[in-house]
Amino acid sequence: MDKFxxxxxxxxxxxxxxxxxDLAEFSDWVKIKICSDAQSAQESLEKLDQDGRYACVVLSDQNMPGQNGVDWLQSLAKDRRFRHTKKVMLSQRxxxxxxxxxxxxxxVDRFFIKPWDQEELIHEVRVLLTEYVFDKGVDYEPLQQHLDQDTVRKFLRGVTF
Structure with missing residues (x-):
């Protein structure tokens, strides 16, 4: 489970x-990587890609030194390797x-104003993780206990046999 x-x-x-x-409840199946700027986050993404692991969700602040969140997430959105990665923007004002x-x-898939509501953040990240699993084509069954069940049902209803 260290792939996510x-x-x-x-x-x-x-x-x-x-x-x-706030995201610690996901730590039994998802690694939480923290980065202090866009450059170190991009390096982490590159390493995950090289190692065959998944960058499921990126939560980025807008106002950072060097490269701001919108500019960095825009470049991420253009990178086909990370087309399934879900993007969340955080900003105070x-x-x-x-x-x-x-x-x-x-x-971006979601936008939160700081300070965010912890329960809402956890719920939305769970939904995004679930969407990522289905978008990426990962076998969801071993992960089902961790996923958002409403989102799972939504994806399964869209499956045609």
């Missing part, structure tokens, strides 16, 4: 700690333009 990874990217250590804490760019350019 969630990458958390934020330049504020307390935010990374909070994300790791997003502008209207950041919302538009996150959706239209970076193709």
């Amino acid at each position: 990874t969630i990458i958390c990217v934020d330049d504020q250590p307390e935010m990374l700690f909070q994300l790791a804490h 997003p502008t209207h333009q950041v919302f538009i760019d996150a959706i239209n350019l970076a193709q």
